[in-house]
Amino acid sequence: MFFFQRKPKCPNCNLELQTRPSRKENCPYCGDFILVRHGKLVTEEQAKVMDWLVRLEIFGVTRRDFDRQREALSKQFGNRASVNDTVWRILNNLILRLGKSSVLLEQVYREMASLASNEGKDPTQYLIQAKKVGGRFQNASAIPQKQVFLAHDELRYIRQLRKEGKIDKADALLLKAEPTPAVLDELRKNASVKARNAKKDGDWVAVVKHLESYTAYAQKWRDFCVKIVKQEPPAHTESDFKLLHYAKERLTSNTISQINTSLNQD
Ligand SMILES: [Zn+2]
Numbered sequence: 001m002f003f004f005q006r007k008p009k010c011p012n013c014n015l016e017l018q019t020r021p022s023r024k025e026n027c028p029y030c031g032d033f034i035l036v037r038h039g040k041l042v043t044e045e046q047a048k049v050m051d052w053l054v055r056l057e058i059f060g061v062t063r064r065d066f067d068r069q070r071e072a073l074s075k076q077f078g079n080r081a082s083v084n085d086t087v088w089r090i091l092n093n094l095i096l097r098l099g100k101s102s103v104l105l106e107q108v109y110r111e112m113a114s115l116a117s118n119e120g121k122d123p124t125q126y127l128i129q130a131k132k133v134g135g136r137f138q139n140a141s142a143i144p145q146k147q148v149f150l151a152h153d154e155l156r157y158i159r160q161l162r163k164e165g166k167i168d169k170a171d172a173l174l175l176k177a178e179p180t181p182a183v184l185d186e187l188r189k190n191a192s193v194k195a196r197n198a199k200k201d202g203d204w205v206a207v208v209k210h211l212e213s214y215t216a217y218a219q220k221w222r223d224f225c226v227k228i229v230k231q232e233p234p235a236h237t238e239s240d241f242k243l244l245h246y247a248k249e250r251l252t253s254n255t256i257s258q259i260n261t262s263l264n265q266d
Contacts, residue, residue, distance in 0.1 A: 010034055011043045050081045055111060059094050059104060066090065074229070110146060110151070117157035124148065124173055128169035150177045158186050167193060179221035185234045186240060188214050192240050207247035208259050211240060216263045 007016040011085035013030035020185050024035045053063055069090055073081035081089075094108045109130035113123035127148035139235040150158070150173070161170040167190045174190070177183045193215035198206035236244070240244065248256055 008041055011041050011046065045083060052083065052087050056090065056105065059098075061090055061094075069093075073249065084115060084119060088112075090233050093113070100133070106130045109133065110149075114151070114153040117153040120157065120160060122169075122173070123154050124158060124176065127154065127176075146178045147176045148173075148178070150174070150180075150183055150189070155182055155186060162186075162190060162193060179217075179224055179233075181225055181229060181231045181234060184218050184221065184225070187217060190238065192237065195243060195247075199247070204247040204250045204255065205259065207243060208251065208256065211236060211244045211247075212259065213263055 008020040009016055010027040010029060010032070012027055012032035015027075015029045017027070017034075021034050021036060021041065024033060026032070027034050033044040035042050035044060037047050037050050045089075049066065053061070053066060054068070066086060070081050070083075070086040073089055073137045074085055077085075091108055091112050095105065098105055098108065107130075109126045113126035113130065116123040116126060127150070131147050131149070141159060154173075158170045159173060161167070171187065172189055174183055174187050191210045195210040198204075198210060215236070218235075222233055225231050
């Protein structure tokens with residue numbers, strides 16, 4: 001058939017491709033990303049717009065709204081507004097338009113948190129807003145003392161913080177969050193990194209503290225994990241258990257019980 005004989009073209013540089021990408025890959029000519037959406041080859045930016053339009057659909061935002069908003073912003077900026085800037089403006093307008101009583105408001109703040117996370121910015125304030133406005137519609141499973149819920153994009157932001165060595169910042173947000181297994185797993189990984197850094201310094205007290213404080217926290221929220229998501233909190237890896245054992249062997253039993261007492265007071 002004619003349709004299949006036509007060589008696919010890179011959506012970035014428009015050169016003919018030898019093979020048709022079936023998922024995200026780099027163009028062999030220009031090096032830019034080629035993505036696949038609804039069977040079509042699109043640029044990274046086109047895919048980003050399409051993905052956002054799917055997410056904005058529940059608010060009634062159409063392609064036309066998006067393009068209009070982008071055009072208006074571009075005029076205001078004096079150069080082409082980015083996809084993220086456009087989405088940000090749309091979300092801000094939605095807050096004004098929806099009004100305080102809308103059930104959609106929580107979702108708007110959640111999208112703001114995603115957008116901030118994707119840009120490597122701290123999403124905490126938007127997550128807290130989401131929790132605040134969502135409070136009136138909260139289900140019984142929500143934990144009152146935990147302010148925020150971390151989803152995919154926020155967890156990716158957490159992993160980015162860990163990569164950059166900003167473990168304390170990551171922990172601060174994780175401790176505010178509903179202790180789902182995914183959240184606990186990030187805390188566990190942070191504890192592992194902190195314990196390994198302490199090991200380099202030969203600080204065995206700190207090694208035990210970091211690893212045991214995760215265990216205590218996971219134990220504290222075990223019932224939540226099991227009841228709500230039917231999963232045990234993630235356990236330390238075998239090598240972390242070995243490290244814990246190794247560190248404990250280097251401490252007196254008196255020191256270890258002091259550490260345990262201090263952990264139970266937190
Ligand atoms: Zn290309």
